[in-house]
Amino acid sequence: DTGVSQNPRHKITKRGQNVTFRCDPISEHNRLYWYRQTLGQGPEFLTYFQNEAQLEKSRLLSDRFSAERPKGSFSTLEIQRTEQGDSAMYLCASSSGLAGYEQYFGPGTRLTVT
């Protein structure tokens, strides 16, 4: 399967702990996106990479959040000092500027902060 993959699929953590999620995009997709989705809502944009450069960050991305894409392939999203309000599904998507603008989403990482 050459789709977008995300790990872990589920994460339960205690408030105050740090968590890190990983996203592996479709091979050769140079664009990678992170979104957050809470129950009953549509996804909300968090940040966007083109190759290894982080080009855009939402105001939703507080100082406790950091994302990296060090080699322009996989990406990590870290949340420090988690809060209950961070509980959500974190979705990763990738796209190729050459092929168009469709974004292909991974299955998501569901975070529960207790």
Place this chain on the structure above:
Amino acid sequence: SQQGEEDPQALSIQEGENATMNCSYKTSINNLQWYRQNSGRGLVHLILIRSNEREKHSGRLRVTLDTSKKSSSLLITASRAADTASYFCATDARNAGNMLTFGGGTRLMVKP
């Protein structure tokens, strides 16, 4: 509020009927995309319509776009129980770095 807003928020139909979902948005766009999401899972891309297109078809899906009204509709014909899912429109706004702005979604239930 979010850029795209779907209407209705929930829709329940019988298998075989058609389902129509509408989406409105606020700013100028490059394109508008429709996605499907099964409960608790990732989003599946359905169809993309560019700002200079008015209608597009893909299998049982028909999407229209009216940029003068800043609205789009998704029609699913001859619905099946497997079409039960949430459907989201997402806009790729001009000068927005290709980030997608999603609406709140329409929850479609197709009864067998």
